[in-house]
Amino acid sequence: MLSSKELSFRDPGLMPIWNKVRNGIRLSKEDGLVLYSTHDLIGLGRMANEVSRAKSGDTVYFVLNQKFEPTNICVLSCKFCDFAVKKGSPEAYEQSIEEMLDILNPDIREVHITMGLHPDWEWQHYVDMVRRIKEAYPLIDVKAFTAVEIVFFAKKFKKTHEEVLSELKAVGLRTMPGGGAEVFSERVRKLIFNQKIGAKTWFEVHRKAHKLGIQSNVTMLYGHVETFEERIEHMIKLREVQDETGGFMTFIPLAFQPGDTGIKTKNNFTSAIDDLKTIAISRLMLDNIAHIKAYWVMLTAEVAAVALNFGADDMDGIVGHERIAHDAGATSPMQLAKEKIISIIHEAGKVPIERDVWYNPLHIYPAEGTSIVSKMPYLNSVPFYSNFEPELAEIKLSPLVPRVFGQFAKEGKVDAGPMSLMDYVASQDEFEMLDYGVAVSGKAYSVLLYSHHDWKHLSGKTIGLTAESSTSVELLRVLLEKKYGVTGVTFERLHLTSGQNDYTKFDAVLLIGDEALRRWKVGLASFLNVYDLAEEWYEWKKMPFVFAVWAVRNSIPAAHKEAIRNALEGSITRSKGHYDELGREHAKRLGLTREDLAMYLNAFTYRLGEQERSAMEEFLKEQAVLA
Amino acid sequence: MQIKQIKEKVFSNQRLNREEGLWLLQNGSLLDLAEMAEHRRYFHNLAPKVTFVIDSNPNYTNICNIDCIFCAFYRHEGDADAYTYTVDEMIERFKKAEARGVRTVLLQGGVNPALPLEYYTEMIRRTRAEVPKIHPHFFSTSEIIGMANVSGLSVPAVLEKLKEAGLNSIPGGGAEVLSDKVKKKISSKKGTSEDWLSVMREAHKLGYKTTSTMMYGHLESDEDIVEHLDITRALQDEYHGFTAFIPWSFKPGNTPLEKIIHTYASSTRYLQMIAFARIYLDNFPHIQASWFSEGKKTGQMALHFGADDFGGTLEEENVHASANFVHTTTIKEMVDLIRDAGFTPVERDTLYHTYGEFAEGEYPASILNSERLHQSVDASIIMPTIPLVALGNG
Known part of the structure; x- marks a missing residue:
């Protein structure tokens, strides 16, 4: 079950759809059309907002990014675009790599590059563009080239799509923007995008990118000649491919700007209601896509702000240059200052998180007077959140992996959550422990060491460590040193995004949480030994292992603590006995059955008693005397 | 307090008290507010119809002795760009507006102490006589107090004179936020909340219909907003003289207050205000959205x-324009905007008498026989413009 919320609607036609949504049942094309035709915008928004809340808590992401369109010279002349010009035209421009580097600064974390299909530029120029940005600013990640550009490169430079993509990946390409998708309808393509690649080729390129570990976004350009049916079909096609690859991060509906494009629309801009509906419907239809972006440059800042309550959880970033949309008449401010974005997100009642290109949180900016609760995005934490309904609006949820929660807690930005045991120990002065946590007596299934060697033979070897939790790392060290007497092991941190890791170069790899669960049945590469660390501890000590404890910052108002405790108690109580339902969303993602789910979640203890407390002490005693 | 209790009250058509109002304004999510506001909206007006008025907002003078720090419009006597039009000049403008299909003129100053009471009564009398299709919606409370000061008459006596001349509705501007603490800061010479309220009360007593407004997004607190609505609601209980409530956000451009408040409030805040007003003002038949x-x-x-x-088409408007805040529309676009939002557009007059609905593809006849509007229909429709002051650091 995705949400236990009982909603009622002005349009009774929405009720059957909500019943599907809250039970995690996928919406059909007909459902999508009902949603487009409803007059109950608020009812639609409330459903989408609940889905967004289940996925992203109260968080809205943004990224400090710089957009580049290094040239407007393009061999195509698409009807809907008034950006592209021909070589020799007075408006034609070319931006050199040096000019691009001059614009960048170290605060920027994402560079977005798309451009016209230039008739003369060499392959090396594109490779250098990515490489030199990454060399000059190692913290900047490059999101570049739409599928249309990739196809163009492949044809022009006589390479396969894979070659183009992997050569770019080798010099620093991280993700791909979602442009060029327009509307996945042959009818519409023939009418106005006939020079662009069709849906089939577009998906081919993205499939290949996903296979190479390059995640991507996907757009939908709406508000021109397409029908509602074609919009829904667009979403469904996308959903099907996402089932296969899982490589799409974000869906971005783009409101069409007719400007001087010559395409006639009724009004010269989409209606705000159509904009909000499209955001909300995409959130409801695309059950397997993590994020929906309210792209304010095309939507206007006014609509984007409201869209944050209609299912969008990403507000894009500080856009440096946005020539394409502005040449066609969008009049949003050229740059929304970071403070303005933060204040818009606060006013929407949400929590701004500055992210990197993969949505890893870098900074969090809670509004004054709010208390932030960390929402552990793991399956084993579902019982804490599935019915977490604090009675105070000041309590906000943000999905944070343990490492990031620990970091933000230390910075004083996050106030409560299931804290990794080691983080709690390090911050006991500022946090008090509630009687809740994650403990297990026996197998945890999700803290696994994949190894080429058995325990005894790990001396002197290199182990790749999940960057997500310090407690499981400490547990591993305790087991190695104290249980098995193994020494001289070298540890190396893995990349947070699994697609960026080459596991094969390690002698053993420690995976935790969902990353471990995903491999529960299938294993990892050629690692033959799989050790469940909790089970190893239990067999050794005959005691449960406590991975995390709920901690609350001492200094937050007593009413907030009370509200958090009540919400938590309510959620744990109401979740018990419904584990197979509750985890359905996660199960789909992780490839688990309902039986797996029930077995997995039933293994954990969520209320901590005397036994758990003494187990914690025992572990800390062992850990304290490590080399 | 919990959202559940408040929802129960609203859904059973009960009134919220101040404490509940404040709690809701501070804790209600945007969509909770919207859900309750829609309940109230469809309680008052069952059909998914939205009214609009073809109107114009000219000004007869920009000379003003009140010096509000949120205003970019006013000038002082002797300023190079100060102006005051004669009644003849204004009647000429009204005639042109009438020919273009305008039904209502919302006329306001400046509070110009050089103008005698007869100037105002003559303006009303001649409008009624010479421009009969136009409904005069003239003179804010500040101007009426100004007339009382100039003429030596009491406010009720001034209102009587204006009524005799043919006025039966007055605009609700100038309320800003009905909190003396705030008023002292932003419009110290405009008088107290009670001044605005007492003019409105006297007007309602005499049978005038008026609107009620609120300008937020400057120095007010949530408590001030609740107080404003509470006072307004109490007055409405007495005579039911308010037709509609109209909130808008402060526009900082070219005003002294710009130095303190750099940006205008977000769309989220505006929708909160609209929804909250609808919920709290359970005795108001209409809540007006301001595209403008x-x-x-x-x-x-x-x-x-x-x-x-x-709201209106605002064929002419000068006050927001002085703050570099300009939106323009055409009648046709206005009708389309309402329709695209999912509602049937219905033309009305100031007193909310309706003239007729417009089905898909239908527009008010006036756009066909008006030269100016013909041109604007053909001209490209201007997208909402966000002034650069919105960018955060001014």
């Missing part, structure tokens, strides 16, 4: 957050 002050797309959204009126 908040942008067209925000205006459209407001129709799903409790508003049931889209």
Whole structure:
């Protein structure tokens, strides 16, 4: 079950759809059309907002990014675009790599590059563009080239799509923007995008990118000649491919700007209601896509702000240059200052998180007077959140992996959550422990060491460590040193995004949480030994292992603590006995059955008693005397 | 307090008290507010229809002795760009407006102490006589107090004179936020909340219909907003003289207050205000969305957050324009905006008498026989413009 919320609607036609949504049942094309035709915008928004809340808590992401369109010279002349010009035209421009580097600064974390299909530029120029940005600013990640550009490169430079993509990946390409998708309808393509690649080729390129570990976004350009049916079909096609690859991060509906494009629309801009509906419907239809972006440059800042309550959880970033949309008449401010974005997100009642290109949180900016609760995005934490309904609006949820929660807690930005045991120990002065946590007596299934060697033979070897939790790392060290007497092991941190890791170069790899669960049945590469660390501890000590404890910052108002405790108690109580339902969303993602789910979640203890407390002490005693 | 209790009250058509109001304003999520506001909206006006008025907002003078720090419009006597039009000049303008299909003129100053009471009564009398298709919606409370000062008459006596001349509705501007603490800061010479209220009360007593407004997004607190609505609601209980409530956000451009408040409030805040007003003002038949002050797309959204009126076409407007805040529309576009938001557009007059609905593809006849509007229909429609002051650091 995705949400236990009982909603009622002005349009009774929405009720059957909500019943599907809250039970995690996928919406059909007909459902999508009902949603487009409803007059109950608020009812639609409330459903989408609940889905967004289940996925992203109260968080809205943004990224400090710089957009580049290094040239407007393009061999195509698409009807809907008034950006592209021909070589020799007075408006034609070319931006050199040096000019691009001059614009960048170290605060920027994402560079977005798309451009016209230039008739003369060499392959090396594109490779250098990515490489030199990454060399000059190692913290900047490059999101570049739409599928249309990739196809163009492949044809022009006589390479396969894979070659183009992997050569770019080798010099620093991280993700791909979602442009060029327009509307996945042959009818519409023939009418106005006939020079662009069709849906089939577009998906081919993205499939290949996903296979190479390059995640991507996907757009939908709406508000021109397409029908509602074609919009829904667009979403469904996308959903099907996402089932296969899982490589799409974000869906971005783009409101069409007719400007001087010559395409006639009724009004010269989409209606705000159509904009909000499209955001909300995409959130409801695309059950397997993590994020929906309210792209304010095309939507206007006014609509984007409201869209944050209609299912969008990403507000894009500080856009440096946005020539394409502005040449066609969008009049949003050229740059929304970071403070303005933060204040818009606060006013929407949400929590701004500055992210990197993969949505890893870098900074969090809670509004004054709010208390932030960390929402552990793991399956084993579902019982804490599935019915977490604090009675105070000041309590906000943000999905944070343990490492990031620990970091933000230390910075004083996050106030409560299931804290990794080691983080709690390090911050006991500022946090008090509630009687809740994650403990297990026996197998945890999700803290696994994949190894080429058995325990005894790990001396002197290199182990790749999940960057997500310090407690499981400490547990591993305790087991190695104290249980098995193994020494001289070298540890190396893995990349947070699994697609960026080459596991094969390690002698053993420690995976935790969902990353471990995903491999529960299938294993990892050629690692033959799989050790469940909790089970190893239990067999050794005959005691449960406590991975995390709920901690609350001492200094937050007593009413907030009370509200958090009540919400938590309510959620744990109401979740018990419904584990197979509750985890359905996660199960789909992780490839688990309902039986797996029930077995997995039933293994954990969520209320901590005397036994758990003494187990914690025992572990800390062992850990304290490590080399 | 919990959202559940408040929802129960609203859904059973009960009134919220001040404490509940404040709690809701501070704790209600945007969509909770919207859900309750829609309940109230459809309680008052069952059909998914939205009214609008073809109107014009000219000014007869920009000379003003009140010096509000949120205003970019006023000038002092002797300033190079100060102006005052004669009644003849104004009647000429009204005639032109009438020919273009305008039904209502919302006329306001400046509070210019050089003008005698006869100037105002003559303006009303001649409008009624010479421009009969135009409904005069003239003179804010500040101007009426100004007339009382100039003439030596009491406010009720001035209102009587204006009524005799043919006035039966007055605009609700100038309320800003009905909190003396705030008023002292932003408009110290404009008088107290009680001044605004007492003019309104006297007007309602005499049978005038008026609107009620609120300008937020400057120095007010949530408590001030609740107080404003509470006072307004109490007055409405007495005579039911208010036709509609109209909130708008402060526009900082070219005003002294710009130095303190750099940006105008977000669309989220506006929709909160619309919805909250609809919930709290249970005795107001209409809540007006202002495409003009908040942008067209925000205006459209407001129709799903409790508003049931889209305001006027504002054929002429000078006050927001002085703050570099300009939105323009055409009658045709206005009708389309309402329709695209999912509602049937209905033309009305100032007193909310309706003239007729417009089905898909239908527009008010006036656009066909008006030269100016013909041109503007053909001209490209201007997108909402966000002034650069919105960018955060001014």
